Amino acid sequence: MALVKKSALWIAYLLALLSLPQFFDSVLAISIFNQMAIAIVFALSYNMLLGQGGMLSFGHAVYFGLGGFLAVHALIMIEFETVYFSIIWIPLVGGFIGLLAALFIGTFSTHKAGTVFAMISLGIGELIAASSLIFVSFFGGEAGVSGDRTFGPPFFGVEWFQNVEIYYLAVAWVFIATLFMYLFTQTPAGKMANAVRDNPERAEFIGYSARRVRYITFCAAGLFAGVAGGLFALNYEFITEENLNAATSGRVLLSAYIGGLGYFIGPIVGAVILTLMNSLLSNYSDLWMLYLGIMFLLTVLFLPRGFAGFIMMHQVAWIRGTMKQLIVPYLLSGIPAVVFVMSSIALIELSHTEDAEFYYLGLTFDSNGAMDFGLIALVAIGALVCVRKSLPQLKAAWESANEVIDETGESES
Amino acid sequence: MTVLSLRNVTKNFGETEIIRGVSLDIEKGEKHAIIGPNGAGKSTLFHLISGLYGVTGGSIKFKEQEIQNKQPYEINRLGLARSFQVTNIFARLNVFENVRCALLWSSGYKYSFWHLLGRQKELNEKALEVLEQIGLKDKMHFPAGELAYAHQRALELGIAIASGAEVIMLDEPVAGMSHSEAENAVELIRKITAGKTLIMVEHDMNIVFDVADRISVLVYGEVIACDKPENIRANPKVQEAYLGEVVGSA
Numbered sequence: 001m002a003l004v005k006k007s008a009l010w011i012a013y014l015l016a017l018l019s020l021p022q023f024f025d026s027v028l029a030i031s032i033f034n035q036m037a038i039a040i041v042f043a044l045s046y047n048m049l050l051g052q053g054g055m056l057s058f059g060h061a062v063y064f065g066l067g068g069f070l071a072v073h074a075l076i077m078i079e080f081e082t083v084y085f086s087i088i089w090i091p092l093v094g095g096f097i098g099l100l101a102a103l104f105i106g107t108f109s110t111h112k113a114g115t116v117f118a119m120i121s122l123g124i125g126e127l128i129a130a131s132s133l134i135f136v137s138f139f140g141g142e143a144g145v146s147g148d149r150t151f152g153p154p155f156f157g158v159e160w161f162q163n164v165e166i167y168y169l170a171v172a173w174v175f176i177a178t179l180f181m182y183l184f185t186q187t188p189a190g191k192m193a194n195a196v197r198d199n200p201e202r203a204e205f206i207g208y209s210a211r212r213v214r215y216i217t218f219c220a221a222g223l224f225a226g227v228a229g230g231l232f233a234l235n236y237e238f239i240t241e242e243n244l245n246a247a248t249s250g251r252v253l254l255s256a257y258i259g260g261l262g263y264f265i266g267p268i269v270g271a272v273i274l275t276l277m278n279s280l281l282s283n284y285s286d287l288w289m290l291y292l293g294i295m296f297l298l299t300v301l302f303l304p305r306g307f308a309g310f311i312m313m314h315q316v317a318w319i320r321g322t323m324k325q326l327i328v329p330y331l332l333s334g335i336p337a338v339v340f341v342m343s344s345i346a347l348i349e350l351s352h353t354e355d356a357e358f359y360y361l362g363l364t365f366d367s368n369g370a371m372d373f374g375l376i377a378l379v380a381i382g383a384l385v386c387v388r389k390s391l392p393q394l395k396a397a398w399e400s401a402n403e404v405i406d407e408t409g410e411s412e413s
Numbered sequence: 414m415t416v417l418s419l420r421n422v423t424k425n426f427g428e429t430e431i432i433r434g435v436s437l438d439i440e441k442g443e444k445h446a447i448i449g450p451n452g453a454g455k456s457t458l459f460h461l462i463s464g465l466y467g468v469t470g471g472s473i474k475f476k477e478q479e480i481q482n483k484q485p486y487e488i489n490r491l492g493l494a495r496s497f498q499v500t501n502i503f504a505r506l507n508v509f510e511n512v513r514c515a516l517l518w519s520s521g522y523k524y525s526f527w528h529l530l531g532r533q534k535e536l537n538e539k540a541l542e543v544l545e546q547i548g549l550k551d552k553m554h555f556p557a558g559e560l561a562y563a564h565q566r567a568l569e570l571g572i573a574i575a576s577g578a579e580v581i582m583l584d585e586p587v588a589g590m591s592h593s594e595a596e597n598a599v600e601l602i603r604k605i606t607a608g609k610t611l612i613m614v615e616h617d618m619n620i621v622f623d624v625a626d627r628i629s630v631l632v633y634g635e636v637i638a639c640d641k642p643e644n645i646r647a648n649p650k651v652q653e654a655y656l657g658e659v660v661g662s663a
């Protein structure tokens with residue numbers, strides 16, 4: 001039964017990935033989907049480290065980037081016929097390099113988890129990023145290196161001129177990578193990664209070297225980060241130092257965290273959210289990084305288990321069928337909350353814009369007048385008051401929907 | 414036959430000598446209790462034997478091998494398992510997974526990333542068996558960190574015994590349990606360690622005299638007596654140093 005249910009989930013995942021271009025087929029949409037595919041694999045691999053293994057890394061882009069660079073070089077080699085194979089295998093090249101790098105770096109970085117690991121990851125990240133600007137013949141300096149994916153033997157007639165072709169190839173790799181990363185969580189090494197995360201000391205007393213367990217997880221994470229880097233190379237056909245520096249490492253941390261570290265699907269959710277914000281929001285506002293920062297802060301403060309955790313919080317109510325009790329309270333708090341967020345954004349944008357007029361949600365505001373500013377501020381404050389006033393009823397509804405959690409006899413302690 | 418043999422083991426923390434030349438032989442199949450006042454160094458001695466701390470001096474032999482320089486996991490793989498005085502479990506894993514992880518190495522899985530745990534029938538059945546023994550089967554899906562204290566203690570014990578190691582060291586396994594819980598736990602310990610070697614630190618004298626074949630009394634990092642329970646009871650040195658009235662009334 002459980003197996004049927006699980007297989008159904010996997011098939012649904014595959015179908016969802018495959019059918020996306022049927023619903024949105026613009027050039028922009030496909031390019032966003034490709035970014036999403038890359039981001040999903042990368043974020044999942046990051047979560048192997050942090051969520052599963054308890055290793056906080058500030059340098060995971062190293063494995064992504066090195067994989068990507070080698071993948072671009074492989075494309076170049078295919079182009080110049082130094083090697084001859086279909087570009088569908090490029091993500092494997094990336095994965096192989098990610099794994100190699102992790103095999104080497106892991107020997108000293110996984111000695112300890114915690115601060116030591118985090119600092120080493122930061123140091124390695126800086127080191128590789130700096131090297132990439134020094135060793136120009138391999139990394140191409142500031143400009144990076146670029147290749148062309150349309151050489152090499154065609155794959156059943158496909159010659160990879162279009163992004164949508166790459167998307168379907170990416171789907172195959174995303175699916176395979178997701179599946180293997182999930183299966184890894186179900187193996188002795190994967191489970192012991194959790195155990196070592198929780199309690200490295202005790203793990204040593206049941207026969208496992210905490211260090212070795214971390215090393216294995218670390219290598220697996222490097223492998224899949226490299227696969228993501230290979231996908232990146234295929235999609236963009238170029239790669240630069242930016243793709244292995246601290247900013248990229250920071251972004252993958254954000255997406256895993258915002259999605260939810262404690263859940264396998266968390267990073268997928270986070271990768272989707274971040275890609276959407278990145279590509280859609282950045283069209284509307286050059287302040288999107290600011291919003292991303294605010295969102296990260298709010299997530300840390302109010303949704304410590306991320307978006308996936310927020311969704312999973314409703315499991316009890318869902319099973320009990322008490323979800324309907326929550327709809328009205330959610331609307332009562334949610335609508336003013338949205339109004340508050342939108343008006344706050346308006347305030348920020350209004351103070352930021354340099355034009356005389358500011359268009360927002362179909363309205364036109366005067367950027368110089370204090371009048372419009374004051375008006376929006378009033379709306380924002382009003383909405384905030386409404387949110388605060390409505391919270392008690394939401395809390396009450398939540399409690400009644402989740403009542404009698406204690407059916408298990410956990411009354412002692 | 415001697416399975417575990419300590420020779421002149423010492424341990425200093427900074428300037429302070431905590432273990433001061435302990436020599437001790439544990440026979441195969443013996444139930445050995447270590448008693449002594451608070452701060453005597455009982456837990457420290459356990460940490461030394463199991464490899465958590467390195468010794469300052471002396472040697473520890475387990476099954477003819479010197480183990481004083483070995484890592485905890487190496488010692489564990491030789492067949493020595495232990496529990497902790499302060500609950501030491503895998504808080505975010507559920508109860509079942511805690512026990513199953515404790516079984517993995519001894520079942521030969523090592524660092525495998527090609528076995529799917531859900532498919533390992535024998536392993537899962539064994540884990541369920543252990544859960545049944547420690548009375549936590551109905552809590553198997555609970556995150557271990559959310560269990561009540563007594564249940565966490567039971568799980569602590571379960572992790573120690575799961576692998577079926579031939580030498581089992583328990584550091585105050587029933588501390589903090591109610592009377593009936595403690596009785597159950599002792600029954601369980603007896604059952605599980607049948608035919609095995611047990612080394613146990615325990616403050617409850619009734620349990621100690623009930624379970625142990627031999628008792629070592631540790632005071633200020635020194636073994637002042639090591640003998641059969643009845644002789645320990647009668648030993649004036651022990652009476653004076655530690656037991657006093659307790660034994661008279663027991």
Ligand SMILES: Nc1ncnc2c1ncn2[C@@H]1O[C@H](COP(=O)(O)OP(=O)(O)OP(=O)(O)O)[C@@H](O)[C@H]1O
Pocket residue numbers: 426431449450451452453454455456457458498
């Ligand atoms: N890591 C450490 N660093 C410094 N001193 C320590 C350390 N561990 C233990 N001690 C000291 O060593 C002494 C013995 O501690 P230990 O925990 O072994 O005693 P114990 O016999 O188990 O006592 P209890 O019955 O309270 O469990 C204590 O005085 C303690 O403060």
Ligand SMILES: [Mg+2]
Pocket residue numbers: 455456457498584
């Ligand atoms: Mg102690």
